Ligand code: ADP
């Protein structure tokens with residue numbers, strides 16, 4: 001439940017609607033109790049054939065009697081108190097007098113009430129029995145209509161509050177998730193995040209709409225009935241409440257079970273999302289390798305698990321209704337028996353235990369039963385929402401767990417400002433290993449020392465998996481090194497503001513990531529305020545323009561989901577243009593031209609030669625070509641997470657066997673190309 005409290009700040013902005021809905025809920029509750037009380041005159045008129053006027057006059061004379069009796073008692077006590085001298089006796093007499101006085105007061109209040117009814121209500125009630133009955137029914141109908149209208153208003157108001165609240169939570173959650181670091185998000189996985197944002201949010205919304213609606217209204221309804229019942233006969237009513245603690249205990253138990261089961265079902269649902277996501281993401285592979293059967297099987301298995309988990313919930317959920325009904329019936333029975341005894345035997349007490357002030361009549365008892373039955377209906381409704389509430393509480397747990405997860409990469413408390421013009425970029429003794437659950441992976445980077453002067457263009461070469469991407473990914477702080485640090489002008493990256501840092505970096509990653517938008521907008525993503533002319537210039541530098549010119553819509557062509565409507569090379573060129581448009585001080589090209597044909601690649605490298613002037617650039621590649629050599633002034637060689645050596649092409653060709661291997665095939669391939 002604790003996480004439900006955390007929803008309050010999200011409800012707060014729509015508090016006015018909520019309070020208004022409470023008002024309507026209270027009205028509904030009052031009318032509910034009031035409607036049931038109408039049983040009283042109905043029984044009076046229909047069964048006992050007594051007109052309301054005669055009933056009221058009878059009550060008035062009874063009250064008058066009471067008042068006179070109590071007045072006499074008080075007078076007698078007064079006389080005794082004046083006569084008696086011993087102090088102890090006086091004290092007890094004073095107490096007795098006070099009791100009589102309060103009885104007198106209540107009796108006179110009752111008297112006043114009945115007199116009010118006689119003067120203001122009775123004149124409007126017809127004398128004829130049937131007419132009275134018809135009038136009561138009409139009143140009943142009218143009250144019901146008002147009650148339903150109030151319910152309608154309440155539901156609409158609450159619905160609004162819930163939707164606004166969920167919207168607030170969703171937005172906040174998205175903001176928090178966006179502030180998380182890359183590694184944390186990667187380890188959570190897209191499907192888990194997606195299921196939290198969709199399925200769990202929906203579950204939470206379901207629970208919240210009940211919270212605002214039924215969970216407020218139904219207890220109020222029950223309370224209004226109990227209050228009236230207490231007023232009628234508190235002893236019998238209290239008798240019926242002995243089952244409340246038992247019910248609370250039972251529900252506490254059921255609730256715990258339900259919440260656990262809900263957690264499991266939501267986890268299971270997120271695994272179904274995972275199967276779906278993986279399948280749809282890898283459609284090409286699934287189709288080519290005829291993996292449909294395999295995926296169907298996995299889908300089936302996950303669904304089976306979900307079915308089992310859901311059945312668990314269904315069972316516990318289904319249990320609540322009969323349990324409440326049984327407890328309710330027990331409560332009614334336990335009051336019905338003594339109540340009937342009082343009426344049928346015409347006595348106010350059983351075994352000497354006083355259960356009523358005066359002998360009750362059938363009409364009073366009927367109202368009491370109607371009211372107690374009126375408690376059962378809201379309680380049953382509550383028990384039916386109980387399961388949903390527990391489920392949404394589990395959903396709230398999962399959502400807030402996500403919201404609470406802390407980012408491994410965050411702004412420092414006291415940040416240092418980077419100088420406008422950078423002088424050096426240094427990897428100092430950097431070590432890093434990817435978190436991989438409990439098993440320990442070999443470190444992806446070990447004792448990497450690399451110092452780059454601003455304006456240098458460095459090629460980072462090495463075999464697949466040698467740690468090239470890992471190394472440059474430290475620069476925009478996708479993650480932080482475990483040992484050592486990355487320093488810009490001797491300021492550790494962890495001491496700079498993320499905005500400041502990332503604003504200076506342009507990245508083209510290995511996998512090109514485009515958004516489902518136009519080519520223009522995809523390039524403009526590099527710098528929001530870039531003009532169309534600037535975008536076109538960047539596009540020219542990245543050789544986007546030649547293929548865009550052939551598209552009927554030009555730059556306004558939509559690239560499809562993840563750029564699916566373009567070829568791999570075209571996507572890379574757009575990604576490159578995006579980084580160029582950013583006009584960064586540090587440019588990172590992680591195999592940025594791997595999918596581009598060698599002729600265009602050479603052309604791009606040529607244009608980059610002018611672009612990188614005055615910037616620091618890291619060019620990661622596994623194929624060292626002449627155009628790369630023209631572009632860079634130093635080459636760093638990586639192997640198994642270590643930086644082996646750094647130098648010029650000629651030096652490395654002489655001294656470094658790994659570099660020789662990397663360069664040779666290219667040298668051989670050249671003449672053939
Ligand atoms: P490359 O030089 O080809 O760019 P990487 O830097 O991508 O190599 O990878 C270096 C090592 O780190 C590889 O052995 C790879 O298996 C591992 N690795 C890369 N990314 C992850 C990741 N997200 N989680 C775990 N291990 C990773």
Ligand code: MG
Nearest residue numbers: 468469470510
């Ligand atoms: Mg790589």
